[in-house]
Amino acid sequence: MSDRGEPRPVGRPARVRVTSPHTERPRRGPRPTVASEIDAQSELGEIYLAALLRAQLRLAVSTVSVLGLTIGALPVLFWLVPGLTSHHVLGMPVSWVVLAFGCYPVLVLLAWRYVRSAERNEREFTQVVERW
């Protein structure tokens, strides 16, 4: 509310300007950012960092698990299904073709997926930190 240029009505008490105590004097320095909270290792900073760490660790564990469940499962598969060695593709046994040629695209695909997700986690973290 402004009292600029308004004539005071006769017989009524003078208006008192009501302000929030916060605006009485300028705040000391800028509001703390998430980055400074993290720097100060405050509880808040720890929470943000822990969230990032958890997301990245979950992603890393899931990537390594998928590796274990795909390529890591091959020895057991070859052990249980010896027929993969007697059946031929391109002149070589299926098991051979899978191992010698098929593993590498899977590895690159897993790596690509990991990099994309890890960068997304970091981008989201950066956005949160900077927006605040």
Next chain:
Amino acid sequence: MNIAYGIGAVAVVTVATLVIGTWGLRFSRTTSDFFVASRSVRPGLNAWAISGEYLSGASFLGVAGLVLAYGGEMLWYPVGWTAGYLVLLALVAAPLRRSGAYTLPDFAEARLDSRVVRTLSSVLVVAIGWLYLMPQFRGAGVALRSATGMAPWAGGAVVAGVVLANVLAGGMRSITFVQAFQYWLKLTALLVPLMFLLVVWLHDGGTSPAASSTVVGGASGFDWANPLDVAGDHPLYTTYSLMVATFLGTMGLPHVVVRYYTNPDGRAARQTTLVVLALLGLFYVLPPVYGALGRLYAPDLVSRGATDSVVLELPQRMVGGVGGDVLTALLTGGAFAAFLATSSGLTVAVAGVISQDVVSRRFEGVTSFRISAAVAVAVPLAMALVARDVSVATVVGLAFAMAAATFCPLLVLGIWWRGLTAAGAFAGLVLGGGLTGFAVVDRLVVGRDSGWFAALVAQPAAWAVPASVLTMVIVSRLTRHRVPAHVGRFMVRLHTPEAVQLDRS
């Protein structure tokens, strides 16, 4: 064959390496340049360099020889050597770069605030580095003898000399360009002759090397092609233990780790690793094909125990004439580049550690690095000259197992678990290094044939790695009051993206 071609190829690779190394020298001026190329190598170039450095003689010649001799079970080696980068990518690549340390001992000290763990890490880096360098020099001797007629000791000495000259001249920066060049040289040297060989094979009727009728060294095509060593006592244990060693050992190899510090930031470290995986996958498709063709065209190498030279022999036998000589020369050049690249990387890594922890007390900066490089090369060369006959892949495999049982737990727990203490890391490193060190000595000196104990010692990773991890965790829990005070700040530095403005001191 005409050995002039082989000598010519070795000379060309040597000159090209030295020229590129000297050209790189124009950019190398500071100590930081020497150690880690001032951390300004972009991901594409860095990935070429990492792949060029990683693909050693064991990959270029050894895999094909092993596949020829033992068959499908040996395909796990290249798969494991590639998959190790996926594990490295997922668990350590970006945080390792962000840790801001030069070497593995630097990381250990920064994370755990302990001089003792630092010293132990330095000893392990040098041990793993020399264990890996020694077979490189030996393998170079064997390969160059078959291609150029040099005395066995001369090949190793030539490789050692060229590596030393290069490292002395430019350190890491010039090594980056040299190794990037050597990746493409190795790929071309393996790919181009293979095209010709496959045409010859198709022209000859394209018989399957895995046909049951193809019997070499008493093994039918079926037994040979089997990806599990079903004739052995413990095929599943051996395969899984090899997997553990190669999947987890890659991140602990000193020459691999030192290259991560040359990335500009953590994000670049990830991009680099992704490209490395693609480059390695491209390369590792090729050697097994040489091994398979060797079964058809060079079966006598198996009975002569000379399977390591199958890659160099095939062009002579399948193409012959001048064409065969030229292709052999190309392969010889590639093999020589393989020995050079890996030895250079290991020398830089080992020299970095020796320089920082031993020599720098007496000498300064670049001088200290150069003295250390000379020591780093001389010792494994001497070991290679006096050691008894050991296969390249065996020793390299043990180096992987040792790295997996020591630095893998240190890195993974150090990066992801705040609770790791110096005492825990020390206990784990001693136990992991001790167990695998015992396996190394047992394998190289005693040698066992059969039984569970032999299988356990031949592939120690499957039990040594869990033992090391458990020891680190248990001892850390027991000494939890000694978790370093700054660990929270260190975690912040490891895991926050560079885009966030933080105090990274």
